[in-house]
Amino acid sequence: MRNAAKKIYLALIFLFLYAPIAALIVLSFNNSKTRAKWGGFTLKWYQELFKNESIMQALWNTLAIAIISATAATVIGTIASISIQSMKKRTRAIVMGITNIPMLNAEIVTGISLMLLFISLKMRFGFTTILLSHITFNIPYVILNVMPRMRQLNPSIYESALDLGASPLQAFFKVTFPDLLPGILSGFLMAFTMSLDDFIITHFTKGAGIHTLSTKIYTEVRKGIKPEMYSLSTMIFVAVIFLLILVNYTPRDKKDMHKS
Amino acid sequence: MNKKLLSVPYLFWSALFIIIPLCMVFYYGLTDKNGAFTLSNIAAIATPEHSKALWSAIRLSLISTVICLLLAYPLAMILNGMKTGHDSLTVLIFILPMWMNFLLRTMAWQTLLEKTGVINGILSFFHLQNLSIINTPNAVILGMVYNFLPFMVLPIYNVLTKIDQSVINAARDLGANEVQTFLKVILPLSIPGMVSGITMVFVPALTTFVISNILGGGKILLIGNVIEQEFTQTNNWNLGSGLSIVLMLFIIFNMVISAVTDKEGEVNVL
Known part of the structure; x- marks a missing residue:
């Protein structure tokens, strides 16, 4: 019962x-x-979809922005995590507080704040402004995935590598980095997904001539939904399932699974 | 390796792209078009048009948050009771829609709910009365619940999995019945998860302009819609920033509450 x-x-x-x-x-x-x-x-809506150049262009923009911004955020975020870990308790609390702002703040506020920044810097709105914004909101996801790993590290292993004659860089890449890798990977994946899915921040930081999939869908939906949008949804859904299977069945540290 | 030097790129980045932009929102919000100090952009929230938008946003997002909580808690309990492990397929199934593009999820409901939409198509096929909730606040609530439900399920599920089974067993051994165990042990222990879920649902729901635009047909103006229009159509950045400051007060209030209940950052699912 x-x-x-x-x-x-x-x-x-x-x-x-x-x-x-x-x-x-x-x-x-x-x-x-x-x-x-x-x-x-x-299957004609699928043919229409692939023939629709503006949707295809939006797809490429989306993928390019997601890959570049996730990569940049991973590099900046990983380096940041290393330095945050070695900070004094109070400084660390302040820096982590700042890191959390883009995650806790409303996306619309983040969006307009970046829009105001780009306006005052007299930047041309387009690919670059979207990219900078995406890197900004992606970094916290990387830090939040790498930091717990940092905390688990045993500093004496790194130190013994130095004692045994490794240079700091060698010690980092041979000792620290492999331990951080699962966190870095899940941070990258999360940043990648966040970038793919973002609409609001892109909406405020994109120029007139450029679209990502999200902003393209928004414009189309407001004009009235065309059947191509359904085939696009279907393909995205299939891609999402495929990605999740890939992520979940790739053998890696179980502890990090629940975070992705 | 000088670790202090390593922090420079990130500190520079967050100063330029987090701190300065936020300061600019405050600068624009507290000045008029000529750059003179004014509080009128913030006071503008009191005009009937704006306060109505803020009130609708609060009302709809609170209702959605409560519905999400009521739907998500039993779901998280059942999923946890299945003890299938953290990365099980069942759990994944219930959070998978989260990864589907947000715009497409909202569009899906438009397709379903429209006057000539799928649900009405099915209803007329069986000669039943048609549903007309598109372009009403109810459609917006539905959209919010649908979009943000996984954000409530995940944190609650995460805290529930962390509750030590022996604590529950102890309560039972000491004579508590199932309801008592739930009310006195499980529920209090899961509060951090609920708070985190409430924040993760309430903030995006309160500030949304997309859901109200697509499912409200432009008839339902929430505070997010007003701010969005000030920035993209009217180009009154001062007013838009002023209203954003008001919005941020609610978010800060929310942040403080979640910071107090989740000191360890334990339930941070994202």
């Missing part, structure tokens, strides 16, 4: 979460312009 109730509850939530996505997937194969009717199976 009780187990049945639990199962029904899970099923209802499952339905709530997946019915909209299922609807998008079904509609992407629907050969009828009206949503309420099934007009037979078709």
